[in-house]
Every structure is written in C-alpha cells, then in structure tokens.
Amino acid sequence: MVNKYSPFKHQSGVVLPVSMIMLLLLTLIGITASQVTGLEEKMAGNSRDTNIAFQAAEAALRGGETFLKQATLPTFTATGTDGLYNEVATPPQQNDDWSSFNTVTYSAPSLSHTASAPLYVIQQLNTIGSSTLDAGNYNENELYRITARAVGGTSTAVVVLQSVYKR
Helix, strand or coil: CCCCCCHHHHCCCCHHHHHHHHHHHHHHHHHHHHHHHHHHHHHHHHHHHHHHHHHHHHHHHHHHHHHCCCCCCCCCECCCHHHEECCCCCCCCCCCCHHHCCCEECCCHHHCCCCCCCEEEEEECCCCCCCCCCCCCCCCCCEEEEEEEEECCCCCCEEEEEEEEEC
16 A cells, blocks of 8 residues: 655655765866876975976085185186186077087985086186275175086986186
C-alpha cells in the first residue's frame, strides 16, 4: 500500500547536479592552486639566480679593488690589456658582449654555483687635483672605475656592478 502523502513522491533529484557543480568548483580551485604554486616556484628560483649573480659580481668587484691595492700597477692601455683600460678607452658596459673585450676572470671556490666565472675590468680615470676637502696625501688622487659582470646559476640572470676606487 502506497501512502499518497509520502515525502519521497515529490523529489526531483537535485543532488546530482549540485554535487557535479561542487566537484567542478573544487577542480577549478585545485588547478588554480597548482598553477600559482608553479609560478611561485619559478619566482623563487629566479630570485635565487639573481642573488647568486649579485654575490658573484660583488666578489669580482672586491677582487678588482684588491688588485688595485698592490704597490705598483701595470700599464693601463687603450685596448684594455689584461682588463686594464686607460682613461681614453671604452671598456665594456652593461649591455655589451663582454666576450669581445679584454677582461679579467675572477675565480674563487665560493662561486661554484654560477654558470660561468664572473668578469671584471678596471678603467683608469683622469687624475684629479688635491682639494682642501681631501683627507689623503698630496698626489694620491688616482681614481679607477671597476666594472664587474656575473651570471647566476643560469646565464639569463646577469648582474653588472661598478665602483670607483681611490688610490
């Protein structure tokens, strides 16, 4: 005997479409989260690459400054012999192809994570006269511009740093 007032008589089966929509929404949320995680992973890798390149360029810059501390310096030329350019020469700049210039390769055990060893050049700048604000000794006003270029773990992360060294 069937009860004509049964609550099951008027059901229309909405559970299946609602559950399919919920499943679709959860799938979209999962795919989006996966893509965001992948993008964040790439960003972290690029940041690490740039940091490695910066540290390598900084090390090469300090290597160039250490070179300038020696008692006598070799001759600086217009062609940049051994990476030493005189004041009239044009050493490599940031966007130049450094492989076509005379450079110094800086190597240190701590730079093993770079794709290639950092490079640097030293340019002798015009000598300036002594001023009253200068705390150094007379005629000790030789200025040198050191430019260092380094890459990170891949060759796409490039950092170029410059410093001016007074000797």
